[in-house]
Amino acid sequence: MTLQGYREDDRDLLTGSWLAGELLGLPVPDRPPLAEPATVPPPSGDDDELCVLPGVAFVRYTGLDWVHRRARVEIGLREGHEDAASMLAGLAVDHGLRDLRLHRLYGWITPAVSPAARLLTEAGFRREVSVPDGFWLAGKLVEREIWALTHDE
């Protein structure tokens, strides 16, 4: 499977039950049913690149810096497609490094609810920073982490 360019028919993929801004956004257990879903905007300029795996997930490279060759990555998977998370992480890395020729990919992980650490490690990411009390979740401030991958030429 390969990522594809975004089309208007893919719009439903841009809203879901992952945490906003999460590097590998999976549906959150025990999320209140009326909690506002996370959403990302359709691509609108040179600062972001949005790809999709139709019906399954989006991969967004935002804050693209073409000088320093870096981008923050967000992936959002639709409910029922959690099994594709590992593949998506690999596709996101491959597209970012090979097609976009980026040197550094990074993003947010929320350890309290994210099972993504192992998947991201397998995809080549490593934990760089812990940000204590960095995110409001489930009635309290929780730790968030920055995970990153740098490309060795």
Add this chain to the structure above:
Amino acid sequence: MTTAITAPAELPRWSSRVPRGQDREQLLDLFTEPDFYFRTERPRFLPEREIDEILGDGARLLLADGQLAGLYAFDAEGSPHGCHFSLNLRLRASAPLPWWISAYHELDRAIRWQREVVRLSMHFAEFDARGLRAARAMGLTEEGTLAGVAVHDGRRHGRVFFSRTWRPAS
């Protein structure tokens, strides 16, 4: 088209979403109910354009077992760091009181899951019997009445304020 709500004894599974074009007929139908006081005190007299304005500013459909049961909207009050929000919640006339209570508690849980809330307030006009009954059943603190701010049926009425507050995180 009116969607009948026929199972008052059990609490429904709640969900919500942004209004879409396909919802238009059902949405307009809500405002034919004489006491559908969602961001208005004169629902039956609103032109379609004003209904669009009401729905366009953060309103969400409230679905009970997938069927439209009402509308809600959270609005920030005052400066953003104050963590003060107001909730407009309206269920259609056929919804029983336990649904109001259940919907309120799910909305309370939802907004406080995602952000810090120090104060969540609601208000209902003095002539809004269903709204007042629901607010008092939800266990909110009744704070008082702002007199004479609404006109209904040829008379001026007040608006009754309710709230819950939580200790700030910092």
